[in-house]
Amino acid sequence: MIFLKLILGLFFCFIGYCFLYKPQKIYNISDLIKDTILNNSYLSMIRQKAALFFWLSGLLLLYMALSKI
Numbered sequence: 001m002i003f004l005k006l007i008l009g010l011f012f013c014f015i016g017y018c019f020l021y022k023p024q025k026i027y028n029i030s031d032l033i034k035d036t037i038l039n040n041s042y043l044s045m046i047r048q049k050a051a052l053f054f055w056l057s058g059l060l061l062l063y064m065a066l067s068k069i
Contacts, residue, residue, distance in 0.1 A: 002068045009061030016054030019047050 018025050023043070030043055043050075 002065050005061045005068075006065035009058045009063075009065060012054045012058030012061060014058075016051045016058060019051035019054060023047060 026043055026047075
Protein backbone atom coordinates (compact mmCIF):
# COMPACT_ATOMS: atom_id res chain seq x y z
CA MET A 1 0.00 0.00 0.00
CA ILE A 2 2.91 2.33 0.72
CA PHE A 3 4.33 1.88 -2.75
CA LEU A 4 0.94 2.53 -4.33
CA LYS A 5 0.72 5.84 -2.47
CA LEU A 6 4.28 6.67 -3.49
CA ILE A 7 3.61 5.91 -7.16
CA LEU A 8 0.29 7.78 -7.16
CA GLY A 9 1.92 10.73 -5.43
CA LEU A 10 4.64 10.93 -8.06
CA PHE A 11 2.07 10.53 -10.84
CA PHE A 12 -0.14 13.32 -9.46
CA CYS A 13 2.86 15.62 -9.06
CA PHE A 14 3.79 14.92 -12.68
CA ILE A 15 0.24 15.66 -13.86
CA GLY A 16 0.22 18.89 -11.83
CA TYR A 17 3.55 19.87 -13.40
CA CYS A 18 2.15 19.20 -16.86
CA PHE A 19 -0.94 21.29 -16.18
CA LEU A 20 1.17 24.24 -15.03
CA TYR A 21 4.22 24.19 -17.26
CA LYS A 22 3.46 21.89 -20.20
CA PRO A 23 -0.22 22.44 -21.08
CA GLN A 24 0.45 21.45 -24.71
CA LYS A 25 1.09 17.87 -23.57
CA ILE A 26 -2.31 17.86 -21.86
CA TYR A 27 -3.92 19.21 -25.03
CA ASN A 28 -2.24 16.46 -27.06
CA ILE A 29 -3.58 13.79 -24.69
CA SER A 30 -6.97 15.50 -24.82
CA ASP A 31 -7.00 15.21 -28.60
CA LEU A 32 -6.67 11.44 -28.22
CA ILE A 33 -9.70 11.20 -25.92
CA LYS A 34 -11.90 13.92 -27.43
CA ASP A 35 -15.05 11.82 -27.05
CA THR A 36 -14.95 12.09 -23.26
CA ILE A 37 -15.62 15.18 -21.15
CA LEU A 38 -12.20 16.68 -21.82
CA ASN A 39 -11.96 19.40 -24.41
CA ASN A 40 -9.51 22.27 -24.88
CA SER A 41 -11.84 25.03 -23.69
CA TYR A 42 -12.65 23.09 -20.53
CA LEU A 43 -8.98 22.36 -19.86
CA SER A 44 -7.95 25.97 -20.29
CA MET A 45 -10.63 27.06 -17.80
CA ILE A 46 -9.61 24.60 -15.08
CA ARG A 47 -5.86 24.43 -15.77
CA GLN A 48 -4.67 26.20 -12.62
CA LYS A 49 -7.27 24.57 -10.36
CA ALA A 50 -6.39 21.13 -11.69
CA ALA A 51 -2.68 21.82 -11.25
CA LEU A 52 -3.21 22.82 -7.62
CA PHE A 53 -5.35 19.74 -6.98
CA PHE A 54 -2.80 17.36 -8.48
CA TRP A 55 0.15 19.00 -6.72
CA LEU A 56 -1.56 18.88 -3.33
CA SER A 57 -2.80 15.33 -3.85
CA GLY A 58 0.62 14.22 -4.98
CA LEU A 59 2.39 15.86 -2.05
CA LEU A 60 -0.10 14.38 0.40
CA LEU A 61 0.36 10.88 -1.01
CA LEU A 62 4.14 11.29 -1.02
CA TYR A 63 4.08 12.43 2.60
CA MET A 64 1.85 9.53 3.63
CA ALA A 65 4.11 7.03 1.85
CA LEU A 66 7.39 8.45 3.07
CA SER A 67 6.21 8.73 6.68
CA LYS A 68 5.50 4.98 6.67
CA ILE A 69 8.92 4.00 5.31
